[in-house]
Amino acid sequence: xxxxxxxxxxxxxxxxxxxxxxxxxxxxxxxxxxxxxxxxxxxxxxxxxxxxxxxxxxxxxxxxxxxxxxxxxxxxxxxxxxxxxxxxxxxxxxxxxxxxxxxxxxxxxxxxxxxxxxxxxxxxxxxxxxxxxxxxxxxxxxxxxxxxxxxxxxxxxxxxxxxxxxxxxxxxxxxxxxxxxxxxxxxxxxxxxxxxxxxxxxxxxxxxxxxxxxxxxxxxxxxxxxxxxxxxxxxxxxxxxxxxxxxxxxxxxxxxxxxxxxxxx
Amino acid sequence: xxxxxxxxxxxxxxxxxxxxxxxxxxxxxxxxxxxxxxxxxxxxxxxxxxxxxxxxxxxxxxxxxxxxxxxxxxxxxxxxxxxxxxxxxxxxxxxxxxxxxxxxxxxxxxxxxxxxxxxxxxxxxxxxxxxxxxxxxxxxxxxxxxxxxxxxxxxxxxxxxxxxxxxxxxxxxxxxxxxxxxxxxxxxxxxxxxxxxxxxxxxxxxxxxxxxxxxxxxxxxxxxxxxxxxxxxxxxxxxxxxxxxxxxxxxxxxxxxxxxxxxxx
Numbered sequence: 001x002x003x004x005x006x007x008x009x010x011x012x013x014x015x016x017x018x019x020x021x022x023x024x025x026x027x028x029x030x031x032x033x034x035x036x037x038x039x040x041x042x043x044x045x046x047x048x049x050x051x052x053x054x055x056x057x058x059x060x061x062x063x064x065x066x067x068x069x070x071x072x073x074x075x076x077x078x079x080x081x082x083x084x085x086x087x088x089x090x091x092x093x094x095x096x097x098x099x100x101x102x103x104x105x106x107x108x109x110x111x112x113x114x115x116x117x118x119x120x121x122x123x124x125x126x127x128x129x130x131x132x133x134x135x136x137x138x139x140x141x142x143x144x145x146x147x148x149x150x151x152x153x154x155x156x157x158x159x160x161x162x163x164x165x166x167x168x169x170x171x172x173x174x175x176x177x178x179x180x181x182x183x184x185x186x187x188x189x190x191x192x193x194x195x196x197x198x199x200x201x202x203x204x205x206x207x208x209x210x211x212x213x214x215x216x217x218x219x220x221x222x223x224x225x226x227x228x229x230x231x232x233x234x235x236x237x238x239x240x241x242x243x244x245x246x247x248x249x250x251x252x253x254x255x256x257x258x259x260x261x262x263x264x265x
Numbered sequence: 266x267x268x269x270x271x272x273x274x275x276x277x278x279x280x281x282x283x284x285x286x287x288x289x290x291x292x293x294x295x296x297x298x299x300x301x302x303x304x305x306x307x308x309x310x311x312x313x314x315x316x317x318x319x320x321x322x323x324x325x326x327x328x329x330x331x332x333x334x335x336x337x338x339x340x341x342x343x344x345x346x347x348x349x350x351x352x353x354x355x356x357x358x359x360x361x362x363x364x365x366x367x368x369x370x371x372x373x374x375x376x377x378x379x380x381x382x383x384x385x386x387x388x389x390x391x392x393x394x395x396x397x398x399x400x401x402x403x404x405x406x407x408x409x410x411x412x413x414x415x416x417x418x419x420x421x422x423x424x425x426x427x428x429x430x431x432x433x434x435x436x437x438x439x440x441x442x443x444x445x446x447x448x449x450x451x452x453x454x455x456x457x458x459x460x461x462x463x464x465x466x467x468x469x470x471x472x473x474x475x476x477x478x479x480x481x482x483x484x485x486x487x488x489x490x491x492x493x494x495x496x497x498x499x500x501x502x503x504x505x506x507x508x509x510x511x512x513x514x515x516x517x518x519x520x521x522x523x524x525x526x527x528x529x530x
Contacts, residue, residue: 073370074340074368074369074370075339075340075369075370075371075372076369076370076371103339104339104340104341104369105338105339105340105341105373106340106341106371106372106373107340107371108370108371133501133502133506161498161502163498163501163502171497171501173494173495173497173498175488175491175494175495179488198463222487222488222491222492223440223444223487223488223492226440226487227487227488229438229440230438230440232436232438233426233428233438236398236428236436237398237426237428241398
């Protein structure tokens with residue numbers, strides 16, 4: 001089934017308005033989700049609205065989103081996302097960061113107390129399209145262990161870097177620090193297919209090609225200890241430094257609703 | 266053979282003075298090299314003086330090093346390393362960056378027209394020991410191809426991130442964007458041992474476990490396209506943005522002396 005971009009976006013906007021999002025919030029989040037689908041990142045596309053729905057029903061998230069500026073000094077700032085829509089807080093941080101970079105040459109803005117912000121490329125590309133090099137990081141729910149360990153501790157903590165391109169189209173990197181996303185292992189389990197070596201560890205920290213064992217274990221970081229190091233640094237810079245949740249304390253949108261997600265960006 | 270840290274450093278200082286380095290240059294570069302040896306990164310240790318020696322004899326490098334400030338505005342700056350000792354230019358950039366971060370909250374300084382700067386952890390750790398999060402990047406001579414290609418284009422372009430630790434010791438990441446350094450393949454070739462799968466491609470871009478074929482080919486980036494993406498972004502941010510050499514134009518210290526190295530940081 002093919003759906004026109006605008007039709008999908010309008011449907012997402014209506015759903016978000018049903019969650020009490022303001023017009024501008026709904027437009028922003030819908031655009032972020034549709035762009036993810038168009039980049040082929042289904043996991044971060046409009047499908048996300050079904051996960052959001054259960055959080056809205058359980059009153060785990062505050063909509064409309066009230067972003068508060070905790071600190072704003074020269075080239076840096078810290079925002080509190082008010083436990084609202086992650087995209088709204090992250091977009092506000094990006095706008096502040098652009099202002100700071102234009103004024104001081106570079107800027108850095110952190111966000112705490114927010115939720116899933118969607119694909120990082122949404123923000124980094126926007127910066128690059130406006131003539132700036134954009135770097136975005138975000139921690140996530142635990143699915144990788146410190147190298148040599150077996151228990152999940154770090155998320156697949158992604159990094160995105162975008163650079164203005166000569167023709168207007170930016171050059172964009174948007175990657176997690178794991179070899180693959182957990183979704184690919186979930187799919188293999190459903191299809192009863194083995195997964196390639198080098199994707200995951202079982203619950204004892206041994207490499208496995210059995211997707212069911214992998215789902216009980218952890219994801220392999222890229223380059224072994226290197227990806228672990230990247231995930232650690234993203235967790236410190238995006239999580240600890242902003243006063244957000246970090247390590248195994250970050251909750252996922254894909255699990256039972258026992259706690260707010262508290263992602264960060 | 267064990268050598269005391271101070272004895273090794275003093276020997277390095279004397280050699281550097283023989284290359285016309287000033288006292289402060291010699292002390293800085295010697296400290297950088299000895300610290301690399303102490304971290305177990307022999308390739309960036311005092312062994313480097315033999316490579317430097319041939320460049321000094323061929324007058325390919327300008328010592329004493331004359332660093333020039335090309336641009337200095339608020340939180341950013343650009344330095345010209347005067348084709349001198351890379352460590353001297355990189356250290357000056359780090360000091361400026363610390364000053365900017367203390368004044369504006371964050372800072373970014375680029376260097377062009379310089380040479381091998383040694384291990385990046387030397388600079389990032391220094392920043393972290395002084396209470397700041399330090400991020401250092403550097404491009405290098407071509408040894409990896411764009412993902413799916415066969416010709417070397419990017420260096421193993423490393424990134425280092427260091428964070429102040431609670432007890433004074435910083436938490437330090439210092440990693441290249443390739444799975445292993447070329448030196449490990451060179452050693453396997455010497456020992457006539459096969460290399461593990463996942464380290465390198467042959468000259469046709471096919472994975473190989475033969476170190477001689479690998480030496481004619483390219484290194485594998487971490488996480489396949491991800492490490493390629495990281496190397497690309499480091500090349501843009503540390504190379505292109507500073508006006509340094511980039512991609513296959515960056516020359517190595519390990520090859521014949523047909524051109525200055527023009528690394529960047």
